[in-house]
Amino acid sequence: MYPKKFENLIDNLRKFPGVGIKSAERYAFEMLNYSDEDIDNFIQSLIDLKNDIHTCSICGNLSDGETCDICKDPSRNQHMIAIVQSPKDVIALEKTAQYHGLYHVLNGVISTSKGIMPEDINIASLLDRITDDVNEILIATNPTIEGETTALYIGKLLENKDVEVTRLAHGLPMGGHLDYADELTLIKALEGRKKL
Amino acid sequence: MYPKKFENLIDNLRKFPGVGIKSAERYAFEMLNYSDEDIDNFIQSLIDLKNDIHTCSICGNLSDGETCDICKDPSRNQHMIAIVQSPKDVIALEKTAQYHGLYHVLNGVISTSKGIMPEDINIASLLDRITDDVNEILIATNPTIEGETTALYIGKLLENKDVEVTRLAHGLPMGGHLDYADELTLIKALEGRKKL
Numbered sequence: 001m002y003p004k005k006f007e008n009l010i011d012n013l014r015k016f017p018g019v020g021i022k023s024a025e026r027y028a029f030e031m032l033n034y035s036d037e038d039i040d041n042f043i044q045s046l047i048d049l050k051n052d053i054h055t056c057s058i059c060g061n062l063s064d065g066e067t068c069d070i071c072k073d074p075s076r077n078q079h080m081i082a083i084v085q086s087p088k089d090v091i092a093l094e095k096t097a098q099y100h101g102l103y104h105v106l107n108g109v110i111s112t113s114k115g116i117m118p119e120d121i122n123i124a125s126l127l128d129r130i131t132d133d134v135n136e137i138l139i140a141t142n143p144t145i146e147g148e149t150t151a152l153y154i155g156k157l158l159e160n161k162d163v164e165v166t167r168l169a170h171g172l173p174m175g176g177h178l179d180y181a182d183e184l185t186l187i188k189a190l191e192g193r194k195k196l
Numbered sequence: 197m198y199p200k201k202f203e204n205l206i207d208n209l210r211k212f213p214g215v216g217i218k219s220a221e222r223y224a225f226e227m228l229n230y231s232d233e234d235i236d237n238f239i240q241s242l243i244d245l246k247n248d249i250h251t252c253s254i255c256g257n258l259s260d261g262e263t264c265d266i267c268k269d270p271s272r273n274q275h276m277i278a279i280v281q282s283p284k285d286v287i288a289l290e291k292t293a294q295y296h297g298l299y300h301v302l303n304g305v306i307s308t309s310k311g312i313m314p315e316d317i318n319i320a321s322l323l324d325r326i327t328d329d330v331n332e333i334l335i336a337t338n339p340t341i342e343g344e345t346t347a348l349y350i351g352k353l354l355e356n357k358d359v360e361v362t363r364l365a366h367g368l369p370m371g372g373h374l375d376y377a378d379e380l381t382l383i384k385a386l387e388g389r390k391k392l
Contacts, residue, residue: 006245006258008241009241015226019223023214027213029283034245036246039242039245039246040246042242045204046238048204048205049228050235052201069199087225
């Protein structure tokens, strides 16, 4: 047995998703080489995580304040809201530099198999955000069964609202090869075909 | 971009060996679900790592005191010392419950390619430990080029000492198949063959 305190460290590292005992040990041994400064830095991150990292009270995105930088930014297009599953998806869309609207982060998807119901994710507050100012809601959940289910549910919910509801296009990924595409992607690409 | 403090957390998680940006993000998002108690527990581990986890002043093993539990244990066989590369190897040998002697942990191996010289690992203090009480030194470094180099170096160093120097046996691993064994292992198994 390792010293108790070292075992505790390993136990903490094992909590990460996909990390088994061997990896956790490897991380812990690597940490033995950390300088005091490295460790203090890590501790500070954890303190910040506990105290300062919240979800934005408006959109549900990650934020170190009450509201996130995007919600606070008056230069963003206030007439459009993209609905995404996770803060990771916000980053992905921001990287395109082609989307200038607001976001609404669900922090999850509806999943009957995992027992995640609409009330378990950040949907309720969405309805309050759809004022007369908002013209378009872009549903940008993942093209998976759960993402599609969630998209359909939200689409239904917004039926009577006076907004245009759109969905990200499905089709062949750029740089991909036709013969490597799965059947469903090809079907979507066919259905969505456009005039050249 | 994520909030600065969340980026810091990801940066800290990326320092683990073999962890890239995607895994670090995954860990960080998992940590968003931690309870305050989980985070406090993790912080305590890091504080302990900084303050209380040292190498044993006698053998070089991990310890949360000045000397490790094994060095402090008078019931261990004081006449035998096993030389291992890492505290992990101490755990491995302890699990066999067949070794009852003391340890000497090198915390590294001699590696010309990585520029690790004998003075960079915990060898010097080994010589002081070889008193008249000690009858056998078991060199249990890994059967790798670096482990063998280190074993040979230590063997040479102990030539004039009045102790028996032994090496762990090499051969086929138990439960293994002959046709899956590499050539070198088979050669060692042949060389070390024993009467049935």
